[in-house]
Amino acid sequence: MYSTLSTSLTGLAALASAVSAFPFKLAETANCAAVSGTFEIENFKLYPENLDWDPIHCKLYISANFNSTVLVYDPYKATYNILSFDGITGVDPYHVSGIDYDATTKSILISANSGEPFVTSGSNMTGGNKVIRWDTNTNSAAYTVDLADFTSKLAIDNSTGGGYQDFAEDKDGNAYVPSVFHVPAIAKITKAGELSSWYIGEPSSSSKYMYLGIIFHEATNKLVITAPYLGTFLSFDVGSSSPAPTNISMTWPADGSYTASDLECDGLLNPVRYNRDILLCSENGLQAITLWASKDGFESVQYIGKVMDNSTTDIATWASPTATVQIGNSIYISHEYFHDLNEFDVAGNRSTFPFVDATADFDKLVLAAGFNVTDC
Template sequence: MLFALVPLFAAGAVQAGPVQTSPELSKELVINSYQLYPENIDYDTRTRLAYISVLYNSTVAVYDPFTNKVTKTIAFDKLSYDPVLHASGVQVDPLGRLSVIVNAGAAFDTRGANISGDNFLVKYDLQSDRELWRANLTAVTDGVYSGYQDIEHDACGNAFAVGTWPSSIVRVSKDGKDATAWYLTDDKDHTKKGLTGLASKGDILLATEHTGSRLLRFDMKADKGVPDVVPVGEDGIGEWPDGIYLPSKFGGKVLLVSSQLEGTVVLRSADGKWTSAQRLGVVPNKFEKQGGSTTASVEIEGRIFVSTEWFGDAANKVPGTLSGNRTEFPLYDITSEVEKLLV
């Protein structure tokens, strides 16, 4: 998480004024935005805005949780609204810039059978409202590794993009000039679903792996990524893991794994070093019976919200568009449920 910046005031007389209070945040948020279809979400405590990847349109929705409105849509030249592309990972980096993964959707639609097409990491300046650069992640391995879908950063702003079909992590320098294969699985069978999500604490990079239901630990300072398996017990990290998240309110000791089937799996590392972890339980997927899939969680002003995706709607696209006709997308608060598991 990024922490709010404290404004500095010039020396001199301070005029009395009304006490500034935080606006109230609703417990249950329902975003009313036609065809939003959120894949991932990140909240910037400095701007108090959330950034949501709009899966099928390959755009980013700027969302104000206090007014419960999408205030803006960020589109990318020659990427957004392309039917073969999807937007997935989204995160504000330590330098205050927005990172977005725009991937070739075929790998996910065919579960790795077809990994053709380019995947990009796009860097966007939120202050000047313009794209800074984009890096072609597919070109790094000449298309042998694909399915890039999540993003993390080190303290300097260098990016780590995770690929799923098969497992890989590409490191991209903060200026976008250097993209290298940081971790590549030896098994190049791209029909085996691999790494799915990333989360970081200091120099520790955590990754979920679909095959084997494993949690892996990397050192971001290393020249190359070498994974260590983090023991979590026989139940593993959850079925069909998607995004993962380390809420700042728990000091980096609690990892939330979004399982598309189960809901939000809660893992804890007692010392926060993540050499081992305990699976504490699951907060169930509230919309499982309605066809919703848990894909991401996010901390907003000290509370944990879950984002739900409705992949099944893609089978019934609105003519002339890239997705279904859904308008309401819930963000529901699971803070109390997570805290109960921590007792």
């Protein structure tokens, strides 16, 4: 069954549609019904970059990167709504890449960012960048913050920093938005939508990304962020009046199969299923999710293995794992397809996108390393 509903919002538009998809396996839990099993979503040019689960309304929010929209999936009806945004959706060079659920405000953070820095590997830093806080109760924007003022401060000497796709939120609902190219920096947005330059580091001549996947670790009140140009994870104390990065000690595999020069977590997740002690790093260049465990509040981490998704020939040939998400007691891998046209970061004509249940594979590595697995 197909249906369409259009609604006008101030500065935003929400387009809703419904489509059949392969069904989940469902079981009742205290909040949302539990979900397990691999599924697919049929949506033309979805190309998901990131995703997160709204545990209040039991919906999966997925960024449609090249469509510059957000797909909101209902697993119980196998239907979806599409959120489109005036001045963003269909307007080059906007992508919609980042998605994160903020438990404090019970809202979804959305990164509507320029695709130019990513398509050109940092040589073209032009284009608008906005962060939207989407109120899931009213289905409207609580704020839309333009990052232009922060970006202007990243023009240092001959470097122009910027490029945005990820964020994390602290226990007070503040969002932290890292810069991907040329200048390591983090913007802070309060839950009221006030923007500030929280941290700006020294420009780097490295050809690698500055900051990528980021999480907030509530037990220690700090951010953990991927710094590919340094080949390490870093932490930041969000309570500090003068935030500065601290290197996290990393124990790599002894056989040299995975080294600091490989570190490039396009997405980073510390699932509640593993008591927030395990990092799932989406290494799309390696076509794997690598697992990092900490026993000391992310003063240090140890590599405990990787999960490679070769579940179908199409995934093994074309897919890049860019994100993971926990839905109830299940953990899924989401894939982007960067090379469908044999040209990096350009949409092809794909309509079928898999979301792979890899819970058993992750659990096996976590348990083997001596860490606990906790059901919701």
